[in-house]
Amino acid sequence: MNIDFRQHALQVLSIEAEAVAQLAQYIDSRFNEACSLIFQGAGRVVVLGMGKSGHIANKIAATLASTGTPAFFVHPAEASHGDLGMITNADIVLAISNSGETSEVLSLIPVLKRRGIRLIAMTGRPDSTLATLADVHLCVRVEKEACPLGLAPTASTTATLAMGDALAVALLDARGFSVDDFALSHPGGSLGKRLLLRLDDIMHKGDDLPQVHQSVSLKEALLEISRKGLGMTCVTDDQGKLAGLFTDGDLRRVLDLTIDIHSAGIAQLMTRNCITAKAQMLAAEGLKIMEQRKINGLIVVDAEHKPIGALNMHDLLKAGVL
Numbered sequence: 001m002n003i004d005f006r007q008h009a010l011q012v013l014s015i016e017a018e019a020v021a022q023l024a025q026y027i028d029s030r031f032n033e034a035c036s037l038i039f040q041g042a043g044r045v046v047v048l049g050m051g052k053s054g055h056i057a058n059k060i061a062a063t064l065a066s067t068g069t070p071a072f073f074v075h076p077a078e079a080s081h082g083d084l085g086m087i088t089n090a091d092i093v094l095a096i097s098n099s100g101e102t103s104e105v106l107s108l109i110p111v112l113k114r115r116g117i118r119l120i121a122m123t124g125r126p127d128s129t130l131a132t133l134a135d136v137h138l139c140v141r142v143e144k145e146a147c148p149l150g151l152a153p154t155a156s157t158t159a160t161l162a163m164g165d166a167l168a169v170a171l172l173d174a175r176g177f178s179v180d181d182f183a184l185s186h187p188g189g190s191l192g193k194r195l196l197l198r199l200d201d202i203m204h205k206g207d208d209l210p211q212v213h214q215s216v217s218l219k220e221a222l223l224e225i226s227r228k229g230l231g232m233t234c235v236t237d238d239q240g241k242l243a244g245l246f247t248d249g250d251l252r253r254v255l256d257l258t259i260d261i262h263s264a265g266i267a268q269l270m271t272r273n274c275i276t277a278k279a280q281m282l283a284a285e286g287l288k289i290m291e292q293r294k295i296n297g298l299i300v301v302d303a304e305h306k307p308i309g310a311l312n313m314h315d316l317l318k319a320g321v322l
Contacts, residue, residue: 123140243267
């Protein structure tokens with residue numbers, strides 16, 4: 001059987017794109033009111049939803065939490081059996097139901113009202129029970145579902161998720177949420193490492209730092225490079241300040257010269273005025289320097305220009321920065 005599935009897929013994308021585009025008409029004073037309620041609130045945003053709406057509610061809570069608005073998801077059925085105690089009177093509840101008639105959600109409303117907890121509803125029916133009971137209603141109505149049977153939540157869940165993103169980003173901007181703030185809520189994975197990891201966290205230091213005095217021979221410098229395994233060594237002066245750098249690449253160039261590696265001094269062969277970095281520099285910044293300068297190693301110096309650390313591309317790769 002030869003079936004071309006692409007036509008159905010394109011139709012789904014078209015319907016869902018239209019559903020999201022239609023949301024623009026609902027970004028009105030009620031949207032502003034919902035954002036203000038959350039922005040000025042002293043508590044968290046508690047997001048509720050059953051079934052597919054529950055999955056969307058969970059994602060919206062996660063997006064809010066990761067962009068500066070403390071939020072979490074509570075399952076409405078579990079809330080009726082004790083989890084309602086997770087919600088404080090200072091919190092704001094964001095209840096999601098496409099029909100606005102989900103019994104598990106509606107059963108919580110009397111308790112929320114009695115406790116004076118503010119309620120934002122997100123439904124596809126402005127005249128629904130949930131919408132009319134809410135302090136603020138955000139409409140996410142769609143003309144039709146992408147499912148040809150009109151049964152499986154598709155366009156409606158896409159529209160709801162998009163409205164949740166609109167809330168989160170509007171609040172992010174209002175809070176002045178920065179890249180550093182974002183990094184603090186994403187410490188794991190490559191994103192967190194690129195935003196939080198500093199050179200001091202990954203550089204070789206102390207006894208692991210390759211360094212020789214500028215008076216030593218090339219042979220002694222090569223032995224230090226071999227011992228420390230970074231493919232380079234710092235060269236320091238009498239005050240312990242960085243005088244230069246000698247790398248594996250420099251060695252290849254030296255081999256083209258007619259010299260005696262046993263007697264040649266490292267001072268005449270090292271690279272002076274080499275590129276350096278500071279310990280508190282982001283690892284991602286160090287990577288950018290190395291890529292731009294086309295170098296494989298980087299020396300970290302202190303305020304007195306004394307070498308305190310060294311790293312290479314392998315260290316960045318191992319740390320997950322690359």
